[in-house]
Amino acid sequence: MAKLLYRLGFWSAKNRIKVIVMGVAILLAAAIVALSMGTKFEEQTSIPGLESQKTLEIMNKEFPNMQDDSGKIQLVVKAPANEKLSSKTAQQLIEKQLLRVKKDPDVSGVQSPYENHSLNADGTIGYATITYKAPGDEVTQKSKDRVIEAAESLRDAGWQAELTGSGYVTMETSSPTEGLGVIIALLILIVALGSVFAGLVPILTAALGVGIGVMLIMIGTSIFDIPSFSLSLAGMLGLAVGIDYALFIISRYRQQLAKGFERREAIAIADGTAGSAVVFAGVTVIIALLGFSFVGVPFLTAMGVTGAVSVLIAILTSIFLVPAILDLLGDRIKAPTKSAKSKKRDRESESRGNLWGRMITGRPLVAVVLGVALLGTLSLPFFHMETGIGTDGEKSTQKTERRAYDLLSEAYGKGYHGPLVILAKTDGGKDAAANLSKALDELKTYPNISMVTPAVPGPSGKISLITIIPKTGPSDSETVDLVKLIRKQAPQIEQQDHVQFMVTGSTAVNIDINQKLNQALPEFCLIIVGLAFVLLMVVFRSLLVPIKAVLGFILSLGATLGFVTYVVQDGHFQNLFHFYAKAPVFNFLPILLVGVLFGLAMDYEVFLVSRMREEFKKSGDAKKSVLSGIRHSGGVVTAAGLIMTVVFVGFILGEEPMVKVMGLALAFGVLFDAFVVRMLIVPGVMTILGKSAWYFPKWLDRLLPNLDVEGEEVMKVTEKKHPRVVETQVHFSTEPLK
Structure with a gap:
């Protein structure tokens, strides 16, 4: 190669x-x-085969009219102090603005707060629903502008008017703040190069x-x-x-x-x-x-x-x-x-190493203990990490969809954003209605339920649809417990009342996704760790170096997940990182981080340890090889780690919660791995191991392929072509292993 x-x-x-x-x-x-x-991006994150997904498929088959992918915008309105939406003046004002929206040829229908009966108990909050002919991601900006103008007119009249819904809210995949990370990366590159x-x-x-x-x-x-x-x-x-x-x-x-x-x-x-x-x-x-x-x-x-x-x-x-x-x-x-003095210092430090290298190799056990203790402490919050799904409630209050989320929570409770959908299946016999009523009475006794809607029978006469509004939000532990309770009691209800309960909805889907990911994570980690061990064994011709690399990766992974939990879920340093509310960690982040961080960590492992191996092959001195690796590759690994960190920080400063969390995890994952694991723990462990770090059975050496990753064959060619140049060569930081 x-x-x-x-x-x-x-x-x-x-x-x-x-x-x-x-x-x-x-x-x-x-x-x-x-x-x-x-x-044509697909925003669904469903997983085939999940219990909640199967329930959803049955529901769509029984109630096909509920499977509507039309774009919708909700215009959420709150009356000023001492006003109500039910007043004649309020009705005229709202109807006037909705009439302007109806004139949009792309609109298929408009329901006012009075038509959809969405007024809350005290009549101060309600919402209008605008339905479009196109799916949510295809609603044009021109159509959105009409609704924005209507909302601004209501605000000018003293009303609070906010917008949300699939036709209005789109995920921001890029942000101007990403450019800030690139600018800082450029400054680092100018200094480094x-x-x-x-x-x-x-x-x-x-x-x-x-x-x-x-x-x-x-x-x-x-x-x-x-x-x-x-x-x-x-x-x-x-x-x-x-x-x-x-x-x-x-x-x-x-x-x-x-x-x-x-x-x-x-x-x-x-x-x-x-x-x-x-x-x-x-x-x-x-x-x-x-x-x-x-x-x-x-x-x-x-x-x-x-x-x-x-x-x-x-x-x-x-x-x-x-x-x-x-x-x-x-x-x-x-x-x-370099000046003559610098060249002299370089010759002197060629054998002594730089200050950082001498500190680590002088007290390797202290370096390892400090690094492990730091990452271990950062990992502690990981043990109470909760995973969930994102909502508009995690966005900045400067966003109208966040304010709409808060208004809807104020009007109908947090559970409005995560209703549980239950399909009740009966045998369709003469006692089916009575059995269903008895099962519903049992359901209403469960804790944390704000409202249970009457059962809506399907065309088959055997399946009915029930909606439960919890008292808590879709990712709250109380809502999760409610779903688990319904599923736990379902077999008993089926046995007693001959009614089968099947649960779906955002919380149920999240529970099933978490279960699926948690089952897959050990197998995925085994694949990744096994891959790391084999690849590094082939490259470094060592048994202990790959083991050390894998353990270092596990440390940086644990510290990263712990730190993300500490910030996102526990709510610390949220102002610093521009997070706006406590929230569960996104359910796919752990498995995503395992794959991505592993690859990035191996980058630094290769560029740092390869130089150590090259020196050890020449001198046979384990300590000198560590000093050489830090001196020649440490600077470039440091610059590369800083660059990658600041690029990811640019994504933290964006507005989309999911992107912010991914940016936070990757930025600090790289930071922990490049600076604590690779520049502190790895040199310390390599010094402690000494020559045994490079032990490799001869039979295994013959069995495995020898990849020319370091370009040894290239250097042999150049030695023949430029013998005088090669005689005066000195080694530099990014020289790959030989």
């Missing part, structure tokens, strides 16, 4: 204009196709890669069911790894220039060595993401595939486009220059 990438780097540099034009042309072509086909031009290259190539990836995903929505939040994850990953991968290659290129290589030769070597490590690290991330397909959850599979596409494009832009741009910029990107 290294030789192939070496030749590819040389070809890209030689054909720089063609490569750059080709990259831009691919982006434009993908954009044209995507815009012409349109986007010592040049504005060098700092701009990773940003430009990553942006191009993300653009192509996003366009391909948009095209894919016309063929596959892809949720819109997949776009956010793909954007996060594509941008972060795209910048980091370009950084590794550019750093190696500058090092080769410093060693005296001609520009195109240096580019080819960088692509063959650092590029090989980039491909290996990227493929590891892709495999982890594709591992979501083993979970058996369709929307997670879609997220994994879209994320893998984004990472694949990042790899391709790094190994194709970066060499072309480097050659185009020519002498604008120079080798790092």
